[in-house]
Amino acid sequence: METFLMKSLEAEHSVLKVLIVGCGNIAGGFDEGRSADSFPYTHAGAYARDGRFTITACVEPDDHRRGKFMEVWGVPLGFRSIDELQLSGERFDLISICSPTTFHADDLAAAVSLKPKLIFSEKPVTTTVEQTERMVDMCRTEKIPLAINYTRRWDSDITKLQLEIHTAQWGTLRSVTGLYNKGILNNGSHMIDLLHLLIGPMRVVAVGNSVYDYCAEDPSIPVWLEGVGGLAIQLACAHADDYAVFELQLIFSKGILSMEDGGLFWRERCAVNSALFRGYRKLENDVRRSGDYSHAMLNAVDNIYKAINKNEPLASTGETALAAQRICEEVKQLALS
Ligand SMILES: NC(=O)c1ccc[n+]([C@@H]2O[C@H](COP(=O)([O-])OP(=O)(O)OC[C@H]3O[C@@H](n4cnc5c(N)ncnc54)[C@H](O)[C@@H]3O)[C@@H](O)[C@H]2O)c1
Numbered sequence: 001m002e003t004f005l006m007k008s009l010e011a012e013h014s015v016l017k018v019l020i021v022g023c024g025n026i027a028g029g030f031d032e033g034r035s036a037d038s039f040p041y042t043h044a045g046a047y048a049r050d051g052r053f054t055i056t057a058c059v060e061p062d063d064h065r066r067g068k069f070m071e072v073w074g075v076p077l078g079f080r081s082i083d084e085l086q087l088s089g090e091r092f093d094l095i096s097i098c099s100p101t102t103f104h105a106d107d108l109a110a111a112v113s114l115k116p117k118l119i120f121s122e123k124p125v126t127t128t129v130e131q132t133e134r135m136v137d138m139c140r141t142e143k144i145p146l147a148i149n150y151t152r153r154w155d156s157d158i159t160k161l162q163l164e165i166h167t168a169q170w171g172t173l174r175s176v177t178g179l180y181n182k183g184i185l186n187n188g189s190h191m192i193d194l195l196h197l198l199i200g201p202m203r204v205v206a207v208g209n210s211v212y213d214y215c216a217e218d219p220s221i222p223v224w225l226e227g228v229g230g231l232a233i234q235l236a237c238a239h240a241d242d243y244a245v246f247e248l249q250l251i252f253s254k255g256i257l258s259m260e261d262g263g264l265f266w267r268e269r270c271a272v273n274s275a276l277f278r279g280y281r282k283l284e285n286d287v288r289r290s291g292d293y294s295h296a297m298l299n300a301v302d303n304i305y306k307a308i309n310k311n312e313p314l315a316s317t318g319e320t321a322l323a324a325q326r327i328c329e330e331v332k333q334l335a336l337s
Contacts (some may be wrong), residue, residue, distance in 0.1 A: 008289045012330050014309060017183075018042060019092040021062035021082060021107050023069035023100030026122055032072050032241035034070075039294035043096040044073045045119065046297040052305050054093065059085055059099075082110040093308065095305075097121040101186070103175035105131045112138050117308045118145045123193075125321050127217070129329045136318035146318035147304055147336035150193040153316040154299035155263055157292045161250075162198055171253030173199070175232040179247045181211070182240040183218035185328045190246065191235060193316075198250075199227045204327065207334045221335045235326075257284060 010092060020043055030036075031045030040046040047053035057077035060066035066078045079085040095111040097104055097119065105126045111119050119139065125132040125148055137147040152158045177197065180191050195202060207237050208222030220240070225233040238245045246262040255270040268287045273282040306312035 005262045014052070015292060016093040016117075016305065016308065017056045017060070017091070018047055018053050018094045018096060018100060019057045019085070019090075019111075020055055020069075020075075020096045020112075021059045021111065021121075022063075022097065022102075023058050024098065027096065027098035028069055028073055030032075032068075040297050042296075042297065043098055044069070046301040048073060049298060050301050050305070053094065053301065057085065057090055059166065075265070082107060086110065086114070089284075093117045094304065095119050101127055105135060108135045109138065112142050112144055116144065118304060120147045120148065120149065120304055122149050123321060124189050124325055124328075125318060127185070129322070129325050132318070132322050132325050136322055139254075139318055145307055145314060146302070147307070147314045148315045148316050148318060148321035149300065149326070150190060150321060151296045151300065152190070152194050152263055152293070153197060153320070154303060155291070155293050155296040156299065157259075157263060157266060157274050158194065158197065161257070165198060165250075165279075170250070170255060170257060173231065174251045174253060176227075176234070176251070177249045178233070178235040179238060179245055180235060181213055181220050181238040181245055183214035183219045183323065184221045184223075184331055186214055187246065188220065188223075188235070188331070189321075189328050191248070192327045193320065194248065195225075195227075195233060196320065196323055199231060199233075202227045202233060202332050204334060207331055208237075210335050219332075219335070221331050223331050237333045248250070259291070261291075263291045263296075265289065266291050 008173045026042055028042045028044030031040050031042045039050050044055060047055055051330040054075055055075045055161050058069055058075050059079045060069060087206055092117055095116045099106050101109050101124055108121060120159055159305060166175060179193050180187050202225040205226050210219035210221050212219045220237040222237050223235045227233055248256055248259040250257045258267040258306055260267060269283040271281050272284045274282040303312060307314050
């Protein structure tokens, strides 16, 4: 209630004008047709639900798609291209880049030229480390904060786990295994970014055979990494034609913690004394609980609002995204060699 009142007061004072570039699934499509009280997974859904933002314009080359997006989200201005929008002289506090990844570099450069207070871009930032470096440099030079939608950085289960690892609540972290598909850069970068946040820097030890389950330029690649102190990290691949999967298992001395369904669920198994075999320890039956991932987009736009108005640090930045992309590119080069 208190949070709602605080947000209402903030909204009265400063409603941020938003431009959304690209009006597909992550822009709003995933939330279209869902009930108004369900948690948003998209940019438009999160802005609408938060209430301190107003989407004043969108850019989308597909006329039908643009029309539907404007109607669903109540957007007054629509443009076929960002060039067309630039001619309009419209200005925005915040720009969301939700176009296909191959257009991000051009769209980010155009967004910078519009001088918003912040840019919230979809991941991966661009298709290559070199381009991403240029975009991150450009935003830094122009003093425009850049937030990248590696959504789990705004998931409270993840920030809680980060603290639990640092305070050794689960004992010593012995090893980590992950499972992903649909491209080392497209989805693998989510995993690498998450691991950077949870366990810090890693080096690539070896890679396996590429799985072409997304696009020719971005295969899924099994990889063996090593964290600080020689921590073993293995990422396996499923095939995207079968199902989407994004899971992480952390093997601690006191038990095993698994993130399932991208963070929508968590499974905990604690080590206990075996009643059957004296002197042995075993893992008890699992406890499966709902995760907090469904709040992450709302947490993201709250962080963005406060970054603009109160200089709050962003949880996910161009720099953190670049660090993840560097590992992905190294993995890809090793797989190709
Ligand atoms: N953070 C996440 O978990 C997550 C999830 C899904 C997608 N994504 C990312 O979001 C981006 C978009 O993915 P999507 O699934 O929404 O794709 P999509 O195909 O559903 O939507 C992209 C939209 O952009 C439009 N478009 C094409 N060229 C454009 C241009 N030059 N300028 C503006 N719009 C243009 C297309 O017509 C389409 O409507 C990708 O970079 C993807 O990696 C991130």
